[in-house]
Amino acid sequence: MANPHLEAVWAKLLYLAPSPLYERSKPYYIAGVQPAETKQTNKTFAPRKTEIINARGNEGNFSIDENGFECVDYPLESAIESTDDRQRYMRDMEDFFKGCLKAEHVYAYDCVRPLVDIVEIQPLAICDSISLHEKDLIACDETYPHVTTEIFHVLHNPDQRWYYLREQKREEVLLMRN
Numbered sequence: 072m073a074n075p076h077l078e079a080v081w082a083k084l085l086y087l088a089p090s091p092l093y094e095r096s097k098p099y100y101i102a103g104v105q106p107a108e109t110k111q112t113n114k115t116f117a118p119r120k121t122e123i124i125n126a127r128g129n130e131g132n133f134s135i136d137e138n139g140f141e142c143v144d145y146p147l148e149s150a151i152e153s154t155d156d157r158q159r160y161m162r163d164m165e166d167f168f169k170g171c172l173k174a175e176h177v178y179a180y181d182c183v184r185p186l187v188d189i190v191e192i193q194p195l196a197i198c199d200s201i202s203l204h205e206k207d208l209i210a211c212d213e214t215y216p217h218v219t220t221e222i223f224h225v226l227h228n229p230d231q232r233w234y235y236l237r238e239q240k241r242e243e244v245l246l247m248r249n
Contacts, residue, residue: 078125082120087224098211139200
């Protein structure tokens with residue numbers, strides 16, 4: 072039997088496709104309906120078969136400061152079935168993050184935890200920041216009706232190490248630095 076701590080799967084991940092266009096023009100995406108003469112995006116993506124290592128059994132070896140992510144147990148108090156439940160949950164998660172990150176202020180906009188008891192298909196893959204090089208990141212503008220933000224897309228690099236948490240449970244929260 073294989074050592075479960077060293078299991079890996081291979082999956083196609085979508086990476087930003089390299090393009091000389093990005094040297095002349097910043098990649099962008101504009102949400103909503105655009106006039107015919109305006110392209111919604113100039114970004115293109117390419118699937119690449121990537122090894123993704125099972126972190127189960129090694130959760131304690133990752134830290135948000137060193138690797139850019141870590142797994143923390145935090146039970147979900149009750150189901151999230153309404154807008155009020157979601158707002159309560161987000162406030163609770165903000166308090167949780169303040170404690171974990173030793174921060175005075177946080178804004179929880181997306182909490183990475185399963186909403187099912189156990190994730191059996193399509194687990195989240197996360198890149199170890201130690202293996203991510205600055206040249207692998209391309210700044211991109213995302214424009215929405217109320218705000219324009221800048222995000223980074225990742226170019227494929229075979230040196231990158233990707234992880235997932237096999238059979239992630241609802242109480243296992245992945246903290247990520249971005």
